[in-house]
Amino acid sequence: MAKNSLFAILLRSPWWISFVIAIAIVAACSALLPKEIWPFAALGAVPIFIIGCMAAWRQLKAPSGAKVEAIRAEAAAMSWKQFSTALEAAWKNEGQNVQHIADRVVDLRLEKSGTITLVSARRWKAATHGVESLKELDDAVTRLKAQYGVYVVLQGSLSDTARAYATEHGLLLLEGDALAAMLLKSKPRNT
Incomplete structure (x- = not known):
C-alpha cells in the first residue's frame, strides 16, 4: 500500500474518522441519488468502513x-x-x-x-x-x-x-x- 494513499492515511488516523467518512458517503448517496440506486452506490463506503474497523483494532491493541x-x-x-x-x-x-x-x-x-x-x-x-x-x-x-x-x-x-x-x-x-x-x-x- 502506498504511504500516502487514502487507505494508508485512514489507517494512521483515529478510527472514528473512517466511520464519519463512510456515514457521509451513505448520507450523500441517499440524499442525492434516486432511491432505486443509492443503496448500490453507498456500497462504496464499505472499504472505508473496513479500514475504520482495522484502524480501531490496531488502536485498541496499541499501548497507551x-x-x-x-x-x-x-x-x-x-x-x-x-x-x-x-x-x-x-x-x-x-x-x-x-x-x-x-x-x-x-x-x-x-x-x-x-x-x-x-x-x-x-x-x-x-x-x-x-x-x-x-x-x-x-x-x-x-x-x-x-x-x-x-x-x-x-x-x-x-x-x-x-x-x-x-x-x-x-x-x-x-x-x-x-x-x-x-x-x-x-x-x-x-x-
Whole structure:
C-alpha cells in the first residue's frame, strides 16, 4: 500500500474518522441519488468502513501513551546488557533466531525464514545520530550478506541527512513508539 494513499492515511488516523467518512458517503448517496440506486452506490463506503474497523483494532491493541513513556524511561535506565537482552527477547517472541555478533558495527543478527537482518543498537543512548553510523551499518549489511539493516535509536536525535540516508539505502530505523512497542514484547504476558 502506498504511504500516502487514502487507505494508508485512514489507517494512521483515529478510527472514528473512517466511520464519519463512510456515514457521509451513505448520507450523500441517499440524499442525492434516486432511491432505486443509492443503496448500490453507498456500497462504496464499505472499504472505508473496513479500514475504520482495522484502524480501531490496531488502536485498541496499541499501548497507551503512559505505557509507552514508562517503557522508554525504563529502557533509558537499562545497562547495555539489559537493553540487548530485552531486544533479543522481543525478537525471539516474534519468531526470530537471534545471535549476538562480535562486530564493531553490528550487535545482533536476526534470521527468520532465510531472511537475515543485522541490528546496530549499541549507540541507542547517543545524543546525536549521524549518517556515519548508518553508512557503517549499510556497509556491514553488504559485507555480511544480509537483506536488511536496523538502526536502534532510544534517545537523542537523528539528523535529517541520516534519516534521508536510511530511507535511500533501505535501512530501518527503530525508534519512538515502534521501539517502545518492541520492548513491550520482551515483557512476560502477565505484566
